[in-house]
Amino acid sequence: MPIIEWDESMATGVAQIDEQHQELVRIINQLFDAYQGGGDRPTLEQVVRRFCDYTLAHFALEEGFMERFGYPGYDTHLTEHMDCSMQAIDFFTAYIEGQDTLTAEALNYLVSWFRTHTTGTDRALGAFLNARGVF
Numbered sequence: 795m796p797i798i799e800w801d802e803s804m805a806t807g808v809a810q811i812d813e814q815h816q817e818l819v820r821i822i823n824q825l826f827d828a829y830q831g832g833g834d835r836p837t838l839e840q841v842v843r844r845f846c847d848y849t850l851a852h853f854a855l856e857e858g859f860m861e862r863f864g865y866p867g868y869d870t871h872l873t874e875h876m877d878c879s880m881q882a883i884d885f886f887t888a889y890i891e892g893q894d895t896l897t898a899e900a901l902n903y904l905v906s907w908f909r910t911h912t913t914g915t916d917r918a919l920g921a922f923l924n925a926r927g928v929f
């Protein structure tokens with residue numbers, strides 16, 4: 795069973811952002827599967843790298859939109875992206891430097907951060923962009 799599923803409560807109304815969120819949901823589930831599968835380090839490391847690369851590109855997309863349209867909530871939104879990035883770096887560095895596996899704490903953090911951020915902060919950005927003709 796997936797640890798997280800995309801649903802309409804996460805929809806921002808901006809196609810590019812929603813597609814990337816759906817891919818992030820898939821990657822988080824792959825992370826969870828690899829974690830539950832237990833011990834296949836190459837697979838888990840590959841998914842961790844994919845998560846990091848994809849998340850960075852996704853944050854850059856949203857930040858680009860915010861800059862282009864002079865979004866008033868830019869600073870708060872950016873801080874949330876930074877918090878997630880720093881936390882993910884901490885979790886993954888511990889893992890890559892030799893910890894046996896990812897921790898449940900790390901996965902729970904990512905799932906809960908993603909859900910809260912997407913349904914709140916990203917949706918607010920989506921509404922702002924929609925009002926400016928970006929869908």
Ligand SMILES: [Fe+2]
Pocket residue numbers: 856871875911915916
């Ligand atoms: Fe965001």
Ligand SMILES: [Fe+2]
Pocket residue numbers: 811815852856912916
């Ligand atoms: Fe997002």
